[in-house]
Amino acid sequence: MAHGVVQVTNPSSSRWRRRTGEYETLAAALEAASDGDVLSVGPGTYRENLLVDSAVTLRCADGPGTVRLAPASGVALTLRGAAVVQDLLVECQDVTSAALLVEAGAPELSGVRISTRSAVGLEVRDGARPTVRRCTVDNPAGLGVSVLDGAGGLFEECEVIAAGQNGFAVRGGASPRLERCRIHHASGAGVSVTGEGSSLEAVSCEVFEVRGTGVQLSARGSGQFTDCQVHRTTGDGITLDTDAVLAMADCDLHDIPENAVDLRARSVLTLTRCTVRGFGRNGLSVWDPGTRVDANQCEIHDSTGDYPAVWVSDGAVAILDSCRVHDVPDALFVLDRGSRADVVDSDFAQIRNTAVSVSDGASVQLDDCRIKEAATGAWFRDHGSGGTLSQVTIDDTATGVIVTKGADPALERCTVTNPAEAGVYVSAGGRGTFNGCRVIGSRGFGFHVIDGCRSHLTRCRTERCARGGYEFSEPGPVTEDCTSDRAATDDMPEPVPTATGGVLGTAAPAGTSAAPGTPARQQSPGTQSYGLLGGVPAQRPAEQQQEPQVRVTARESDAVLGDLDALVGLDGVKREVRTLIDLISVGRRREKAGLKAPSPRRHLVFTGSPGTGKTTVARLYGEILASLGVLERGHLVEVSRVDLVGEHIGSTAIRTQEAFDRARGGVLFIDEAYALAPEDAGRDFGREAIDTLVKLMEDHREAVVVIVAGYTAEMERFLASNPGVASRFSRTITFGDYTPGELLQIVEAQATEHEYRLGDDAADALMKYFTAIPKGPAFGNGRTARQTFEGMVERHAVRMAHVEEPTHDELQLLYPEDLPNLN
Numbered sequence: 001m002a003h004g005v006v007q008v009t010n011p012s013s014s015r016w017r018r019r020t021g022e023y024e025t026l027a028a029a030l031e032a033a034s035d036g037d038v039l040s041v042g043p044g045t046y047r048e049n050l051l052v053d054s055a056v057t058l059r060c061a062d063g064p065g066t067v068r069l070a071p072a073s074g075v076a077l078t079l080r081g082a083a084v085v086q087d088l089l090v091e092c093q094d095v096t097s098a099a100l101l102v103e104a105g106a107p108e109l110s111g112v113r114i115s116t117r118s119a120v121g122l123e124v125r126d127g128a129r130p131t132v133r134r135c136t137v138d139n140p141a142g143l144g145v146s147v148l149d150g151a152g153g154l155f156e157e158c159e160v161i162a163a164g165q166n167g168f169a170v171r172g173g174a175s176p177r178l179e180r181c182r183i184h185h186a187s188g189a190g191v192s193v194t195g196e197g198s199s200l201e202a203v204s205c206e207v208f209e210v211r212g213t214g215v216q217l218s219a220r221g222s223g224q225f226t227d228c229q230v231h232r233t234t235g236d237g238i239t240l241d242t243d244a245v246l247a248m249a250d251c252d253l254h255d256i257p258e259n260a261v262d263l264r265a266r267s268v269l270t271l272t273r274c275t276v277r278g279f280g281r282n283g284l285s286v287w288d289p290g291t292r293v294d295a296n297q298c299e300i301h302d303s304t305g306d307y308p309a310v311w312v313s314d315g316a317v318a319i320l321d322s323c324r325v326h327d328v329p330d331a332l333f334v335l336d337r338g339s340r341a342d343v344v345d346s347d348f349a350q351i352r353n354t355a356v357s358v359s360d361g362a363s364v365q366l367d368d369c370r371i372k373e374a375a376t377g378a379w380f381r382d383h384g385s386g387g388t389l390s391q392v393t394i395d396d397t398a399t400g401v402i403v404t405k406g407a408d409p410a411l412e413r414c415t416v417t418n419p420a421e422a423g424v425y426v427s428a429g430g431r432g433t434f435n436g437c438r439v440i441g442s443r444g445f446g447f448h449v450i451d452g453c454r455s456h457l458t459r460c461r462t463e464r465c466a467r468g469g470y471e472f473s474e475p476g477p478v479t480e481d482c483t484s485d486r487a488a489t490d491d492m493p494e495p496v497p498t499a500t501g502g503v504l505g506t507a508a509p510a511g512t513s514a515a516p517g518t519p520a521r522q523q524s525p526g527t528q529s530y531g532l533l534g535g536v537p538a539q540r541p542a543e544q545q546q547e548p549q550v551r552v553t554a555r556e557s558d559a560v561l562g563d564l565d566a567l568v569g570l571d572g573v574k575r576e577v578r579t580l581i582d583l584i585s586v587g588r589r590r591e592k593a594g595l596k597a598p599s600p601r602r603h604l605v606f607t608g609s610p611g612t613g614k615t616t617v618a619r620l621y622g623e624i625l626a627s628l629g630v631l632e633r634g635h636l637v638e639v640s641r642v643d644l645v646g647e648h649i650g651s652t653a654i655r656t657q658e659a660f661d662r663a664r665g666g667v668l669f670i671d672e673a674y675a676l677a678p679e680d681a682g683r684d685f686g687r688e689a690i691d692t693l694v695k696l697m698e699d700h701r702e703a704v705v706v707i708v709a710g711y712t713a714e715m716e717r718f719l720a721s722n723p724g725v726a727s728r729f730s731r732t733i734t735f736g737d738y739t740p741g742e743l744l745q746i747v748e749a750q751a752t753e754h755e756y757r758l759g760d761d762a763a764d765a766l767m768k769y770f771t772a773i774p775k776g777p778a779f780g781n782g783r784t785a786r787q788t789f790e791g792m793v794e795r796h797a798v799r800m801a802h803v804e805e806p807t808h809d810e811l812q813l814l815y816p817e818d819l820p821n822l823n
Helices: 026-032 557-566 571-592 614-627 651-662 686-699 712-719 740-753 762-772 782-800
Strands: 006-009 020-023 038-041 044-046 050-052 057-060 067-069 077-079 084-086 089-092 098-102 108-110 113-116 120-124 131-133 136-139 143-147 154-156 159-163 168-171 177-179 182-184 191-194 199-203 206-210 215-218 222-226 229-233 238-241 245-249 252-256 261-263 268-272 275-279 284-286 292-296 299-301 308-312 317-321 324-328 330-335 340-344 347-359 363-367 370-380 386-390 393-404 408-412 415-417 424-427 433-435 438-440 445-449 456-458 461-463 468-472 478-480 604-608 636-639 667-670 705-710 731-735
Touching (some): 089 098, 120 136, 136 143, 238 268, 284 292, 284 317, 299 308, 308 317, 330 340, 347 363, 370 386, 461 468, 571 731, 604 614, 614 636, 614 667, 614 731, 651 686, 705 712, 740 762, 762 782
Parallel strands (some): 038 057, 057 084, 067 089, 077 098, 084 108, 098 120, 108 131, 120 143, 131 154, 136 159, 143 168, 159 182, 168 191, 177 199, 191 215, 199 222, 206 229, 252 275, 261 284, 284 308, 292 317, 299 324, 324 347, 347 370, 363 386, 393 424, 433 456, 604 705, 636 667, 667 705
Antiparallel strands (some): 006 020, 006 038
16 A cells, blocks of 8 residues: 655744645655654555654554554664654564664653564663553564563553563563553463563553463562453463562452462562462462462462462472462462461361371461361371461361371360361371360361370360260370360260379269369379270270171181182192291291291282182181181271272371271281372372371281282282382282183082083083183183173073973073173
């Protein structure tokens, strides 16, 4: 399109001296113009590279969008000084340069539209301080706006429509300010601030639809965002790296599939009255020593993924003051030595798993906080992990507080109400100091301490706990001035032992001064009793502690071994079992003779395909050990992953402990044990079941024999999943697949047991059938043989139903035509 005439006027001159002129090109008009002149540009396309270094005004004579500046290459428009540019359309196709360049001075741009495929849409550098209002940049090939080299300026109501790289980039000590701007459809970061001295101030801005990170600060860059939105990114919402500093107030981060905020390498973030919602990974992810986030009056909620809302690791620090975290899988996850979270006057609610989790030597400080409707209120996981919970209330959880594996927190004046399981659960070497804490309305125990853990309870109280106030399964906990209102099964106040030997709630023995119902101090942990009552209780008889169990009548070992020998095939298995039995039996004889006896571990690994007799052999093995006096009962308790792994953090250890207790005196058989250690385990709770089993097998090695079973390759992976697993099992016994002949024997045994016989050619047909049957993962070996027999019986019944007077032989004989069809 041809261009019109450029008219140059100087409106500041008096009417009779007004200077005016018309020029064919913009370059000619600029050469003739002086400071203060106005260049009214006629409609058209001007294919010129312009340099404006005077204080002139460029505007469209016929209004916005009528003048198009589109040179063949190079920078379309370069501004220096105090020029004013209004309503131009700038187009450029040079991928090596900027479309519009502001090099120095303080020009003003308003209503300018940059539509280009350049290296940069708008570049501001060399200390320039432009004022840019209502301008747009559309550059799908490169950067949208770049401010660098000490430049700055004000951008008001501007929009980056598209960018092939970062939407708005600040570096080299630049410091622009954005007001009411929109940056979207960028293919790098929406906003990027990099380098020492580089900073960005943004007010009421929006960053969205970004194929990458929304806002990225790094290498000592800094920023201040007020009343801004970041949403609909494909990467993180906000990332800070390498000493970056960002303050955000009244901002909204939402609909982000990755981390809403990710901080690393000594970065510092301050959040005030901000909302973080709809994130796929962590709401706040804080890493590395020196990295810190301070959140005040913020709300983090509605996670769309399966990750903690606040993640603090590798020595980082998070401070939450007057915050709300709700509707997330886990609220606060702090791990690694040196990592810390300080939380004051904050609420955690509707937490699907654990509200506060502390592991790997990390610590937390919670003051005057409230946890409600979580699977676990707080879990201190392992050695060195701890901190303090002061005046924290935990309501409507499955378990209030869990302490495991050497963790040692301190709880001061905390209250747990209405837990579904235990108010406080301590196991596997956990410790913990509980001072002035209360558990109210537990549907399990108030304080449940197992494994002889050395927890210290002072002035604690339980009320209305369904199974009892205090359960100490072994000596270890130290108690002082602890009370309970009632027994597990009574409506009467529950007796609690006192230091003098009396009980709270009853008359004291003669010679003591303790009045009924008056608390008395326990002087020494060595004199306390333990078990299930309500205060610091006396131990119950063993038969009252366990669920009713079916007694197994012990048979002589020869009879049980006869049953083992009668099994079809399994010659290698029989040899292995007999060798182990002989080793145990001879060891017993050597003990009687006063000699040292070998002490083989009795726990076994059974590997092989389904249906090869693993469960049957495990049951017989338990009976044999009982007949030899090695096990008390020899019964079999068969479990799988679903019986051991809970639906939430905290319940897995309890389920595993309960399964182990049911197997006391017998065999715990874990089928498909490899499912406890899936290849892509991530945060899978099966690991907790393995850890719990390892410790129980060591602590109660004489009480239970554990047999784990599954496919051969998968069981090798299972044994490698925990350093203590392989050492707990004495040997692996491999159950080979049955041969067609052995499968035929199983069918013949089934037929005999049910008073059937194989007719002519049926045995040969079965051999061919078992040879041809597919041997895929679903092939069940012995189970397949039994199913085949059942199928033959069904087809035989259909055949006989149409015979009016079948003979005795006809009612017994199975023929080849009764075989099921091969799939």
